[in-house]
Amino acid sequence: MARFTPVDNTSSPSFKQGATPDKYIDLGAYINEIDQPDNREQLVKTYGDQLIGGAIAFTRLVGAVNNVGHADSVTYWEEPRLMKTQNGTMAATAATDAGAKLITTAAAHTIITGDVVMINGYIRARATTASATTYNVVPYAAAWGVTIASNAFVKVHKIGNEFGQGTDQPGEFELSNVVKRTQPFIITKMTYAATGSAMGNIGWVKDEETGSLYWFQKGFSDQRKRYENINEAMALFGSTAANTNLTGANINGAEGYVSAIENRGTVQTGYITDKTDLQSLSVVLDKQGAPSDYLWGMNRNQANYTDNFIGNAMGQQPYGTFSNSAEMDVKLGFKNFNVGGRNFHCKVLPVLTDPTFAGQTDFYKYFMTPMGSVADPKTGIQAPSLEFNYKTYGGGTKRYMEHWLQGGVDGTYTNGLDKRSFEFRSEFNLITRAANRHVVGRGE
Numbered sequence: 001m002a003r004f005t006p007v008d009n010t011s012s013p014s015f016k017q018g019a020t021p022d023k024y025i026d027l028g029a030y031i032n033e034i035d036q037p038d039n040r041e042q043l044v045k046t047y048g049d050q051l052i053g054g055a056i057a058f059t060r061l062v063g064a065v066n067n068v069g070h071a072d073s074v075t076y077w078e079e080p081r082l083m084k085t086q087n088g089t090m091a092a093t094a095a096t097d098a099g100a101k102l103i104t105t106a107a108a109h110t111i112i113t114g115d116v117v118m119i120n121g122y123i124r125a126r127a128t129t130a131s132a133t134t135y136n137v138v139p140y141a142a143a144w145g146v147t148i149a150s151n152a153f154v155k156v157h158k159i160g161n162e163f164g165q166g167t168d169q170p171g172e173f174e175l176s177n178v179v180k181r182t183q184p185f186i187i188t189k190m191t192y193a194a195t196g197s198a199m200g201n202i203g204w205v206k207d208e209e210t211g212s213l214y215w216f217q218k219g220f221s222d223q224r225k226r227y228e229n230i231n232e233a234m235a236l237f238g239s240t241a242a243n244t245n246l247t248g249a250n251i252n253g254a255e256g257y258v259s260a261i262e263n264r265g266t267v268q269t270g271y272i273t274d275k276t277d278l279q280s281l282s283v284v285l286d287k288q289g290a291p292s293d294y295l296w297g298m299n300r301n302q303a304n305y306t307d308n309f310i311g312n313a314m315g316q317q318p319y320g321t322f323s324n325s326a327e328m329d330v331k332l333g334f335k336n337f338n339v340g341g342r343n344f345h346c347k348v349l350p351v352l353t354d355p356t357f358a359g360q361t362d363f364y365k366y367f368m369t370p371m372g373s374v375a376d377p378k379t380g381i382q383a384p385s386l387e388f389n390y391k392t393y394g395g396g397t398k399r400y401m402e403h404w405l406q407g408g409v410d411g412t413y414t415n416g417l418d419k420r421s422f423e424f425r426s427e428f429n430l431i432t433r434a435a436n437r438h439v440v441g442r443g444e
Helices: 027-034 055-061 215-237 257-264 275-287 300-309 326-332
Strands: 066-069 073-078 088-090 101-104 115-119 123-130 134-139 152-154 156-161 179-184 186-195 202-207 212-214 266-269 293-298 335-339 342-348 364-370 373-375 382-384 386-391 402-409 419-432 439-442
Touching: 066 419, 073 419, 179 419, 186 215, 202 215, 212 215, 215 257, 215 419, 257 266, 257 364, 257 419, 257 439, 266 275, 275 335, 275 342, 293 300, 300 342, 300 364, 382 386
Parallel strands: 066 386, 266 439, 293 342
Antiparallel strands: 073 179, 088 101, 088 152, 101 134, 115 123, 115 156, 123 134, 186 419, 202 212, 293 364, 335 342, 364 439, 373 382, 386 419, 402 419
């Protein structure tokens, strides 16, 4: 009977302590391959959860609800100012002059004969004649009492009118109007894919979000967060498209929150560094019919400035604004205070501090959002200052954070590819009502 002896192919079956086996460079390399490492499978979140919490999350804080959309854009209406300034350039005037002086406006005005105006805030005068872009005024005082250079710019507002006895009613009047605004929907998309083989590999690190050692699930979880971040950032910083190179490709864009404020709101330069800065801003807000409560989202530098000038003299505001719960205020990280009769609810926003978003340059430093509703001038219905809308299908399924699977592995068999792809799609917009009441701090 033949006997076969196994051949030992190991190059060095044993070695003396302190010697180095031939197949390894050093003893450490040998130990690293043979010994089981003491692995910690928890994944350290070096930069926190990395969700930026932008404009969409902001709408929840100011009480706005998600609404459905059924067209390519949302139309909404805003009421213009009831009164109108009548500013223009004035003819040369000497202090001793008493005659009529012509004021020329850049656009059509609403002055009619008989109107009484205030020039530069203190000179009372009455309109004697008026055309589309000019009107003549005569001072109520014995003379103008002030020297005005030829074609000097003057600020003019109407305070009323006055007519003589036996005169007829005016033949002209002002017609009210509303402003029509349209906000298109934008579509965002993203994909993540993993091969069938990769889906079967177990890694060293456990993902806390999924509790899984399968790394493709970690990749999917991260991609979903990236997608949530870009939706937040588009709602916050997006812009309408005016360039024909974009519009020709059927890219219309949509006005983001910051763009709406830059176009129609209050833009502040630099940080608010002391109480007087905030008081000055509050005066500006008063002129815009602003409410008494503001949500003040800021970066860390602005938060530090705010901490420095908040004190007992500022009038500390009691907690309990959000959901009427002091615990909720603390949990959400708010600092509340009152200055000039206006309550500010301050919160550091990740989108303004994250160095991969606005925190990279600190150009945008803060924004202030009025808390409360505004009345629709056409319907009278109260509507939130910010409104987030998403498109829906006929059956009610919403096209926001919509996701589905494609591929040919692990129960998903829509095609013959040996991989699974995760598809994301959203169609949404953000409406900023009464943008004149909103504030953005930017620049130097």
